Amino acid sequence: MIVVTGATGNVGRELVRNLAASGARVTATSRRIAEGEVPDGVRVRRAELTDPESLRAVFDGAEALFLHDGGPVAHLLDVPHLLDVAKAGGVRRIVLLSSLGVLTRPESASHGGTGRAIEEAVRQSGLDWTLLRPGGFHSNAFQWAESVREQRTVAAPFGDTGLPTVDPADIAAVAAVALREDGHAGQAYELTGPAIVTPRQQAAALGEAVGEPVRFVELGRDEARARLLRFMPEPVADTTLDVLGAPTAVEQRVSPDVERVTGRAPGSFAEWARRNAAAFR
Numbered sequence: 001m002i003v004v005t006g007a008t009g010n011v012g013r014e015l016v017r018n019l020a021a022s023g024a025r026v027t028a029t030s031r032r033i034a035e036g037e038v039p040d041g042v043r044v045r046r047a048e049l050t051d052p053e054s055l056r057a058v059f060d061g062a063e064a065l066f067l068h069d070g071g072p073v074a075h076l077l078d079v080p081h082l083l084d085v086a087k088a089g090g091v092r093r094i095v096l097l098s099s100l101g102v103l104t105r106p107e108s109a110s111h112g113g114t115g116r117a118i119e120e121a122v123r124q125s126g127l128d129w130t131l132l133r134p135g136g137f138h139s140n141a142f143q144w145a146e147s148v149r150e151q152r153t154v155a156a157p158f159g160d161t162g163l164p165t166v167d168p169a170d171i172a173a174v175a176a177v178a179l180r181e182d183g184h185a186g187q188a189y190e191l192t193g194p195a196i197v198t199p200r201q202q203a204a205a206l207g208e209a210v211g212e213p214v215r216f217v218e219l220g221r222d223e224a225r226a227r228l229l230r231f232m233p234e235p236v237a238d239t240t241l242d243v244l245g246a247p248t249a250v251e252q253r254v255s256p257d258v259e260r261v262t263g264r265a266p267g268s269f270a271e272w273a274r275r276n277a278a279a280f281r
Contacts (some may be wrong), residue, residue, distance in 0.1 A: 001025045001061050002179050003091070005049055006068030007035050010139045014172035015066060016042055024180060029058050049073070052082040059089025059179065064179045067096045067122070074114045079121035086127075093128045093185075095172070095178045100190060101239065102134040104248050108239040122158060128185035130178040130185040135192060135251055136165040136243075138272040141202055148214055148280040154203035155217040158223035158245045162198035164254045166191050167267040174261045197269045209273040212281050 002069055006012040007028035020039040027043040033046050046055040050073055053161070059065070065086050068078045080264045086094070098119055101111030122129045139281040144154045171191050197205075200216045207214035221241055228237035243251060258266040273280075 001027055001043075002064045002066065003027045003029060003058055003062045003086075004066045005029055006066075006071075006097070006117070008037060008069065009071075010137060010168040011045060011171045011175070012066070012068060013037075014169045015175050018169075018176045018263075019179070022176065022180070027058060027062065029055070035236050041088055043140065045078065049082070050078075051074045052078055052085045056085050056089065059086045059091055061227050062086070062089055062091050064093040065091045065095070066179060068173055069097050069099065069115065070120055074110065074118065077118065079118050080125075083121065083125040083127065087125070091127065091184045092277060094122060094125065094180065095130045095132060095175050096186075097123045097175070098131050098133050100133045101243070102133065105243070107238055108235065110233075110239060115266075120227045129190040130184045130186075132171060132178075133188060133190050134166050134171050135190075135233065136163045138165050138267075138269050139208055139276075140165070141206065141269075141273070142276075142279060144206070145279045148206055148210065152207070152210075153215045154206065155198065155219050156199040156222055157219045157241065159200040159216055159218045160198050161245060161247065162186045162196035162201070163247055163251060164192035164194070164196050165269060166193045166258070167272050170172055170258045170262070171268045174258055177261050185259070187252055189257040189261060190253075191266075193266050194255070196252055198227045202269055202273075203246050204278055205270040208270065209277040 001241050002024055004012050007016050010029045018037055020042050021027045028038045031044045038044055045058045099111055099115050102115040106112035106170045142143050148151050189252055203216040204215045225237055
């Protein structure tokens with residue numbers, strides 16, 4: 001049995017589908033998950049990642065665990081306790097969805113502090129561990145869905161500064177391999193798309209996907225920060241803008257790890273946009 005936490009998220013949802021299609025026995029868990037959100041045959045269990053004891057029944061009989069890093073509640077996770085509960089249930093292999101920012105933004109509280117502490121707890125767990133370190137996701141573009149549908153515009157800062165964003169489906173594909181196959185213990189994979197893409201190029205790709213031009217509107221840093229603060233804490237917003245506006249060489253590096261693990265090249269942003277065009281029409 002493989003347990004997938006964060007099973008309703010962009011990566012978790014793809015991972016559950018991938019594993020179920022391969023014939024693996026899967027338990028999908030998140031705070032509000034429902035039966036209709038997963039493929040037939042997948043066991044559904046609601047639980048709180050911040051409450052390890054709520055996961056005790058979820059982990060019972062499991063051999064492997066995909067651990068979401070908690071996102072906005074990462075600082076609330078008691079990872080050592082959670083991993084003790086997982087081991088008591090039978091888990092022997094863990095794949096952690098971490099972040100490239102653990103390496104590139106050590107001064108950030110969310111990445112260099114919380115993210116590194118989570119990674120260290122996994123490393124010290126006694127389990128066979130694999131770390132996944134993606135940068136930006138293609139699916140972050142969903143934040144523009146309403147403005148593309150209603151106004152055919154994308155508003156973002158730093159229009160000509162790009163990052164090699166990655167398709168969540170490719171992250172899930174790497175996770176599925178590491179959860180099911182030997183040879184990945186002790187590895188930390190940097191996960192990127194095939195090329196750097198700028199916000200201006202993303203707007204153009206969305207226009208091609210929906211069949212109408214999408215206009216790019218450049219935001220200043222202050223305006224972009226005000227928008228981010230609507231849904232993320234101030235330190236996270238500031239780190240996000242630092243990455244978007246002044247990425248390091250490592251943050252702009254295209255990694256071979258998706259292809260190395262899965263045997264196929266990662267998908268481009270344009271391919272992701274075409275696959276998800278309905279959300280922007």
